[in-house]
Amino acid sequence: MDLSAINPILLVAALMSAATPILLAATGELVVERAGVLNLGVEGMMIIGAICGFAIAVETGSPTIGFVAAAVGGALLSLLFAFLTQITLANQVASGLALTLFGLGLSALLGQGYVGIKPPRMPDINFGPLADIPVLGPILFSHDPILYVGLLIVAVVWAVLKFTRVGLVLRAVGENHDAAHALGYKVVRIRTLAIMFGGACAGMGGAYISLIRVPQWTEGMTAGVGWIALALVVFASWKPWRVLLGAYLFGGITQLQLNLQGAGVAIPVEYLAMSPYVITIVVLVILSADKSAAPGSLGRTFHASS
Amino acid sequence: MKLTTLFASAALALGLASGAWADGHEKTKVGFVYVGPVGDGGWTFTHDQGRLAVEEEFGDAVETVFVENVAEGPDAERVMTQMALDGADLIFTTSFGYMDATNNVAAKFPDIKFEHATGYKRLHPNVSTYSARFYEGRAVQGHIAGSITESNIIGYIASFPIPEVIRGINSAYIHAKKANPDVEFKIIWVYTWFDPAKEADAATALIEQGADVILQHTDSTAPHAAAQEAGNVAAFGQASDMSAYAPYPRVSAILDLWGPYYVERTRAVIDGTWESVDTWNGIGDGMVGIGEITDAVPAEVKAEALALKASLADGSYHAFTGPLNKQDGSAWLGEGESADDGTLAGMNFYVEGITGDIPQ
Numbered sequence: 295m296d297l298s299a300i301n302p303i304l305l306v307a308a309l310m311s312a313a314t315p316i317l318l319a320a321t322g323e324l325v326v327e328r329a330g331v332l333n334l335g336v337e338g339m340m341i342i343g344a345i346c347g348f349a350i351a352v353e354t355g356s357p358t359i360g361f362v363a364a365a366v367g368g369a370l371l372s373l374l375f376a377f378l379t380q381i382t383l384a385n386q387v388a389s390g391l392a393l394t395l396f397g398l399g400l401s402a403l404l405g406q407g408y409v410g411i412k413p414p415r416m417p418d419i420n421f422g423p424l425a426d427i428p429v430l431g432p433i434l435f436s437h438d439p440i441l442y443v444g445l446l447i448v449a450v451v452w453a454v455l456k457f458t459r460v461g462l463v464l465r466a467v468g469e470n471h472d473a474a475h476a477l478g479y480k481v482v483r484i485r486t487l488a489i490m491f492g493g494a495c496a497g498m499g500g501a502y503i504s505l506i507r508v509p510q511w512t513e514g515m516t517a518g519v520g521w522i523a524l525a526l527v528v529f530a531s532w533k534p535w536r537v538l539l540g541a542y543l544f545g546g547i548t549q550l551q552l553n554l555q556g557a558g559v560a561i562p563v564e565y566l567a568m569s570p571y572v573i574t575i576v577v578l579v580i581l582s583a584d585k586s587a588a589p590g591s592l593g594r595t596f597h598a599s600s
Numbered sequence: 601m602k603l604t605t606l607f608a609s610a611a612l613a614l615g616l617a618s619g620a621w622a623d624g625h626e627k628t629k630v631g632f633v634y635v636g637p638v639g640d641g642g643w644t645f646t647h648d649q650g651r652l653a654v655e656e657e658f659g660d661a662v663e664t665v666f667v668e669n670v671a672e673g674p675d676a677e678r679v680m681t682q683m684a685l686d687g688a689d690l691i692f693t694t695s696f697g698y699m700d701a702t703n704n705v706a707a708k709f710p711d712i713k714f715e716h717a718t719g720y721k722r723l724h725p726n727v728s729t730y731s732a733r734f735y736e737g738r739a740v741q742g743h744i745a746g747s748i749t750e751s752n753i754i755g756y757i758a759s760f761p762i763p764e765v766i767r768g769i770n771s772a773y774i775h776a777k778k779a780n781p782d783v784e785f786k787i788i789w790v791y792t793w794f795d796p797a798k799e800a801d802a803a804t805a806l807i808e809q810g811a812d813v814i815l816q817h818t819d820s821t822a823p824h825a826a827a828q829e830a831g832n833v834a835a836f837g838q839a840s841d842m843s844a845y846a847p848y849p850r851v852s853a854i855l856d857l858w859g860p861y862y863v864e865r866t867r868a869v870i871d872g873t874w875e876s877v878d879t880w881n882g883i884g885d886g887m888v889g890i891g892e893i894t895d896a897v898p899a900e901v902k903a904e905a906l907a908l909k910a911s912l913a914d915g916s917y918h919a920f921t922g923p924l925n926k927q928d929g930s931a932w933l934g935e936g937e938s939a940d941d942g943t944l945a946g947m948n949f950y951v952e953g954i955t956g957d958i959p960q
Contacts, residue, residue: 299809299810300808300809304808305808308804308808409639409640409641410821410844412825503797507797507800507801508797508800509825510822510825512637512640512796512820513637513669514669515795515796515797517795517797549801549805552788552801553808553809555787555788555789555805555956556786556788556809556811557809558786560957562959562960563789563791563959567791
């Protein structure tokens with residue numbers, strides 16, 4: 295065993311990158327669920343984002359346009375979910391599951407011509423002298439722009455939900471849609487916008503995998519990240535900063551267990567492989583002991599006549 | 601009961617029907633079951649190249665079908681049964697984890713021939729197994745890796761702890777050590793054949809721990825992308841050439857060449873001469889190839905590697921030649937002694953010098 299082989303600075307830098315797809319998707323889903331909608335289609339929207347982002351980045355040569363396309367693709371797919379659940383009042387759980395299956399299939403079809411191609415690289419932001427600061431430089435100032443966008447989205451979502459009128463209305467819709475409707479708020483419209491925001495975030499999360507972390511396109515490459523993001527929202531008690539904590543914890547332990555294996559630690563590999571899931575759940579369950587409840591109208595169908 | 605009679609006659613009709621196909625009244629139908637997508641650029645891609653070689657060789661006389669992304673387990677059995685019911689005469693199942701499923705389905709369809717890749721169970725007369733001596737390729741790879749590493753740390757992305765993978769690690773280590781006595785292997789088990797994100801993470805972790813050569817026993821090119829990103833890290837193509845990353849980081853590759861075997865076995869079915877066999881071919885028989893060694897490798901190392909390849913091909917050298925000890929220091933092979941196929945086929949130990957344990 296040689297723990298000195300593990301460089302903690304590089305480990306932290308790697309975990310931030312590994313956690314970003316989960317973070318983006320989970321933050322989007324948090325907004326959706328705060329508006330009272332349960333969208334189980336995160337995995338489907340992520341993989342659609344992954345292929346849309348990849349394809350457009352390859353065609354245009356610009357990863358930035360790729361990420362925009364990924365957000366648009368994810369939002370478009372989520373519109374299908376919004377139509378099913380908000381207009382035709384279909385069951386949210388079933389529609390969400392269908393959305394995932396549909397997304398996985400459609401992405402495989404769209405991706406036929408993009409297997410084995412290298413996408414254009416998104417360069418890291420150049421912070422100049424800041425990147426040379428010992429310890430902090432490599433951790434904070436050596437990443438691609440999307441990672442910072444992810445952090446920014448978490449901060450903005452937190453601030454909007456907590457301090458603004460928009461956030462208050464969104465939460466009201468999620469807590470009690472009948473009361474919000476009685477006050478004159480457009481429940482369906484607000485929820486549709488929230489669903490689209492969730493789709494756009496999930497799409498960007500997917501594109502982060504296909505354009506930055508891997509970077510290549512292969513079928514089913516999100517490999518269950520969407521489900522982890524969904525679980526994370528619940529365990530984080532629908533609070534943005536806890537989502538960030540959970541995502542970094544999960545990404546961090548995933549990276550750490552690979553590093554521990556490489557360093558030859560005498561823990562059986564099976565335990566290392568399950569550790570990210572176990573530890574993330576345990577920590578977030580302990581944190582949620584303050585009885586934060588789910589949004590009151592979560593998963594319930596709304597119609598103005600009811 | 602009526603129902604049983606119905607099933608029995610249906611089965612009989614099916615048996616007659618497939619008999620008729622085998623007589624040459626119809627096209628010979630060859631099925632392939634793949635564990636990954638055809639476009640993985642690695643393992644499954646090479647099997648599909650083999651399938652295309654069969655089509656090219658026999659033209660209209662054969663019809664090939666394939667199903668990709670078939671999970672190892674009950675799903676595989678369902679897919680194989682469906683293929684058999686659809687009238688396949690010969691079915692290639694191309695992953696180790698299909699072993700039991702292949703034998704189970706073979707028991708139900710005695711007239712259909714099954715070929716299972718990399719397994720060892722032939723419980724029925726209509727099952728053959730075939731594999732390639734990839735460890736010969738690993739020997740060449742290990743020699744190059746040991747010669748070009750400057751940090752003396754070689755990272756190895758391992759998939760599942762099965763004999764095939766362990767053989768590869770041992771063979772690569774033995775020859776890396778011969779080329780460079782200071783070399784050290786860091787091994788990460790990712791428990792997947794194909795998961796680009798996980799493979800990329802594993803490669804990154806190995807690189808951060810000082811590895812400047814990455815060997816992989818997984819099928820995607822993600823580790824190559826990670827090596828390229830890091831700069832100054834070499835990698836090897838796995839199963840297919842992965843030449844998109846040549847000349848650097850991809851400096852060479854192990855190639856799986858299934859085409860000739862698939863053509864031969866399909867011909868045996870057409871001619872009615874098919875028998876259950878256990879095939880294990882290496883570089884000499886053309887089932888394992890070494891991808892072009894690029895100019896990023898020093899000329900003398902390249903020459904040594906090619907000489908090693910030639911001696912493996914003509915049989916004058918065996919990749920596991922003593923003196924060799926097991927990891928715990930106990931003697932395995934004496935001076936000049938080479939390993940027998942039985943030990944290799946069930947290999948479940950590291951050779952001396954490798955650190956860490958094989959997951960059980």
